[in-house]
Amino acid sequence: MVLLHVLFEHAAGYALFAVKEVEEIGMLLPQVEESLLNVGKLNSVVKLAAFFPFKSAQSALENINAISEGVVHADLKLFLETNLPSGKKKNLLGVADGKLGAALQEDLLCCDSSVSLGVRLHFSSLVKGLTALAASKAQLGLGHSYSRAKVKFNVNRADNMIIQSIALLDQLDKDINTFSMRVREWYGYHFPELIKIVSENATYCKLAKLIGNRKELSEESLEALEEVTMDGAKAQAILEASRSSMGMDISPIDLINIESFSSRVISLTSYRLELQEYLRSKMSQVAPNLSTLIGDVVGARLISHAGSLTNLAKYPASTVQILGAEKALFRALKTRGNTPKYGLIFHSTFIGRAAAKNKGRISRYLANKCTIASRIDCFSEVPTSVFGDKLRDQVEERLAFYETGETPRKNLDVMKEAVAEASEVAAEIKRKLEKKERKKKKREKRKLEALSTAEGEEEEEEEEVKTGGEPGSCVSVVCLLGR
Structure with a gap:
């Protein structure tokens, strides 16, 4: 017999259930699985060991985000450490989520348990004080906030x-x-x-x-x-x-x-x-190197076809070369004909300027440079178009090499120059941003000072009104009394 606990993550909080009798082979039988759908029979097998309700909606959102990313949140770790029995042997814990199970695998022996299905169906009946209406409201509220957070913090929103x-x-x-x-x-x-x-x-x-x-x-x-x-x-x-x-x-x-x-x-x-x-303005912000190298429209079509700039950065150069010519590729593979040499990058001016015999070679070289440019744009902190200019010069030199035989510069030398220039440009951009931020803070400080002085003047006026009107009114009254 194995001592098994089942972890269930709900919108209301974390619940830990102790399974009274567990037989690994018997749990897989269809009769046992059907019996778990009955609340009475489930109560004879499962007992609530501990329940940790979320303190707020923000806490629930943080925990559910951590679970979706396969990360063990501090609340969950503390809950398990507090409520699982301590001993030399590792505890056997049933977890429904595969990512979470992989994250907990270091400290616990995690497995997939069929009891989780019954717990999910009858959760509100197993936890005292939790009604089905309250559970559904918690699920609805968390669902809205989770979806809103996913849309708001979407990494591909600019794409x-x-x-x-x-x-x-x-x-x-x-x-x-x-x-x-x-x-x-x-x-x-x-x-x-x-x-x-x-x-x-x-x-x-x-x-x-x-x-x-x-x-x-x-x-x-x-x-x-x-x-x-x-x-x-x-x-x-x-x-x-x-x-x-x-x-x-x-x-x-x-x-x-x-x-x-x-x-x-x-x-x-x-x-x-x-x-x-x-x-054009969006491409210069999101993918400046790619737009400088191949143009705004062709670069945007590559990003659109890939789904996002991140997806495009993950593609190898061979995929970028034939991106947009998938039908021709599969037709060629089916009929054992010649595969296409280019897809969307055919609309680039470089391929149009190349001779007929060099179109395939220049398209392969251009796809390679597009891959480099998209990766730089995707993973660089400060976007600059320095690398795009250098890569464009390299493609121009390659075109001249095919036509005249003039030897192009080595890629290592060009990239060293680009890194040096890009670091200078990035430093200049950072200085400008810092300067702009300082000016913004100064403006905000002045506004706050102006508001505080205005509030002070209003308070003084109110006090004067309460004490008898215009300044000097008391003096005038005293003068009249003296007369």
């Missing part, structure tokens, strides 16, 4: 902004292209020659809104056309084409709808530019 931004940017590109083609087709019935003169979508939509009815165009409109097209020759060509156009006449109501739709497309285009600027 999530980048992932959403790049997804929205890609969607906007598709939508703007589709809507611009719709404007071209719609307005093309009235002024078909404009499509040949202006090829850019945003400019075409602005001109469609500006021109309206082509028959109303005159020499006075030339200046406005030049302002939109930024080209005097194009503006003159539009004016001449409007006079000899083959397009059909259009009604005012149709023009109103075309102008309204063109305004929507123009607003979407301007928002896209704002979103691109936002993405």
Whole structure:
């Protein structure tokens, strides 16, 4: 017979149950497991040895966070040391959570016990003074606070902004292209020659809104056309084409709808530019080296495809190289064909500039540098773009080596230079942050002093009002009495 205790972690606190009769082989029988579902039979097997209620909601949250991370909290350690029987032999403790069991393994012999299922089902009945309603309220409150803490302290919260931004940017590109083609087709019935003169979508939509009815165009409109097209020759060509156009006449109501739709497309285009600027600023904060090396958009797509910057930093260079080309890879493995040489990094300018025979080589080298940049961005305390600049120079030198045969610098020498520069830049950034913090503290101190002086003046005024009004009023009263 083995003396077994079962630990149960509840939202209300820790409970330790002593199992009266334990047989390791017998506990696995289905009849025994079914009997544990009955409260009466469970009471004959299990007895509450000790219960440690959490003092506050904050204490409960700290303990549950420790359990989820597989760490033994100080409260749990003290509870077990106090209530488990002391002796030379190690105690056998049944723990439901695998991580917690692994953490307790050093001091205790931990195992998975089927009694935990019965305890979980009938916990409120086994602990005196704890009702089912109180237990469910404790679980609900702890669940809310645990979820809130997980969302609030999410390490990937900055990455999530980048992932959403790049997804929205890609969607906007598709939508703007589709809507611009719709404007071209719609307005093309009235002024078909404009499509040949202006090829850019945003400019075409602005001109469609500006021109309206082509028959109303005159020499006075030339200046406005030049302002939109930024080209005097194009503006003159539009004016001449409007006079000899083959397009059909259009009604005012149709023009109103075309102008309204063109305004929507123009607003979407301007928002896209704002979103691109936002993405650039976010990438410079979260992954400055990766964005410097491969560009904001491609770097954001890599982070989005990996799920987070941390996941991207864990990938080897071979995975980063074909990230985004998974379908082509599995198709090649299935058909025993050639595997893809690049995925998302194909959109980088380096691969476009390389010769056809060197595209695979430069993509492998670029993926290697992207992996280094993402790891530096992920694990560095002070983000700087020094390493990104150096890695970009190395890729440029490798491109020149493939074309001209000029020997590039060694990686060790380049990294030594980068470390020296990065330490200087990081020190400068820290000095600026400290200076900003000191200024902030001074401002707060001045505000507090101003508030304290204002409160003091208010108190003095209140006292004066209580004692008889304006200062000097007592003197005036005394003078009157003297007379």
